[in-house]
Amino acid sequence: TGLDALIKSKGKKYVGFCADPATLNIAQNVAILRAEAGQVTPENSMKWQSIEPSQNSYSWGNADTLANWAQTNGKIIRGHTFVWHSQLPSWVSNINNKATLTTVIQNHIAQVAGRYKGKIYAWDVANEVFNDDGTRRSSVFSNVFGDWTFLDVAFRAARAADPDAKLCLNDYNLDYSGAKLNNFVQLVKDLIARGVPIDCVGTQSHLVVGNGAIPSFKSTLDALASTGLEVQITELDIRTNASPSSQQITQQGNDYRSVASACIKTAACSGITIWGVSDKDSWVPQTFSGQGYALLWDNNYQKKTTAYNGFVAGINS
Numbered sequence: 001t002g003l004d005a006l007i008k009s010k011g012k013k014y015v016g017f018c019a020d021p022a023t024l025n026i027a028q029n030v031a032i033l034r035a036e037a038g039q040v041t042p043e044n045s046m047k048w049q050s051i052e053p054s055q056n057s058y059s060w061g062n063a064d065t066l067a068n069w070a071q072t073n074g075k076i077i078r079g080h081t082f083v084w085h086s087q088l089p090s091w092v093s094n095i096n097n098k099a100t101l102t103t104v105i106q107n108h109i110a111q112v113a114g115r116y117k118g119k120i121y122a123w124d125v126a127n128e129v130f131n132d133d134g135t136r137r138s139s140v141f142s143n144v145f146g147d148w149t150f151l152d153v154a155f156r157a158a159r160a161a162d163p164d165a166k167l168c169l170n171d172y173n174l175d176y177s178g179a180k181l182n183n184f185v186q187l188v189k190d191l192i193a194r195g196v197p198i199d200c201v202g203t204q205s206h207l208v209v210g211n212g213a214i215p216s217f218k219s220t221l222d223a224l225a226s227t228g229l230e231v232q233i234t235e236l237d238i239r240t241n242a243s244p245s246s247q248q249i250t251q252q253g254n255d256y257r258s259v260a261s262a263c264i265k266t267a268a269c270s271g272i273t274i275w276g277v278s279d280k281d282s283w284v285p286q287t288f289s290g291q292g293y294a295l296l297w298d299n300n301y302q303k304k305t306t307a308y309n310g311f312v313a314g315i316n317s
């Protein structure tokens with residue numbers, strides 16, 4: 001039983017959740033992870049700010065705890081993340097020289113991917129490189145390089161450091177078919193065409209209950225699958241009012257079913273990571289005032305049967 005076992009019975013690789021020492025300290029949360037997960041993603045501990053806060057000074061403790069917990073409990077790990085404009089220490093964002101930044105990216109990835117070599121199923125090598133209008137996001141990486149080739153540097157460094165890890169490009173708001181999704185797919189095709197080592201695409205899937213993009217979620221996965229790469233749903237949650245109406249609760253069950261079903265019916269979709277276990281530990285209420293209720297377990301670590309059963313029905317579809 002459990003979501004991971006169920007999706008594996010349908011030929012997929014995993015259902016997982018984000019985790020980190022902060023939530024691995026909560027007994028009820030850990031019991032749910034043990035029973036339901038086949039995969040974990042470090043919610044924060046492997047981000048640049050967390051792991052190399054000052055140059056060549058690594059803070060491995062939280063990431064090691066997460067990685068050791070995963071190994072002890074038989075869960076695969078999605079590594080998250082190397083090249084990202086956010087949670088980036090100022091010593092990196094202040095670099096203004098391409099040669100220096102190239103070496104810094106290569107060294108960071110060599111150290112981090114090298115330390116966890118052989119333990120990572122897939123790395124989010126780069127995260128959120130597009131704006132919502134589909135243009136290239138301004139960051140120290142895109143600004144100093146002036147083009148997309150910071151991705152070439154990062155993916156090559158990751159391949160060199162851990163040849164067995166799948167290397168992903170990850171982004172959010174790909175759900176609303178349009179310029180962002182189209183340009184993301186085109187960028188991946190361009191990377192492949194010029195020989196950059198990339199194996200997978202990640203769609204975060206931070207969704208909103210009742211949003212019109214959800215019934216057509218399969219078309220988003222199909223567009224991503226047109227790259228020819230493995231497709232992963234990497235940070236799923238479906239938020240609504242923190243105190244939802246009964247109609248919103250019902251709709252959320254339908255929405256979780258639609259997403260799970262879309263993965264099941266898309267051959268390239270290998271697995272689904274949900275961005276947290278309990279609503280209590282979700283990023284949503286801190287970011288969107290008055291919103292929450294986005295996950296499959298409530299504030300008391302009790303299963304939300306409508307959402308959970310919807311997700312199960314999607315896997316069984």
Ligand code: G3I
Nearest residue numbers: 018022043044080086087127172204206235275282283287
């Ligand atoms: O650890 C410090 C703590 O020492 C300090 O007292 C406290 C005060 O604010 O902050 C704590 O750090 C927080 C950290 O989470 C750990 O809890 C940061 O402020 C907070 O910004 C950070 O939020 C994380 C966010 O990424 C940062 O961008 C969320 O937990 C995490 O769920 C969220 O995850 C992202 C993915 O990485 C990328 N996609 C979007 C997703 C949701 O935003």
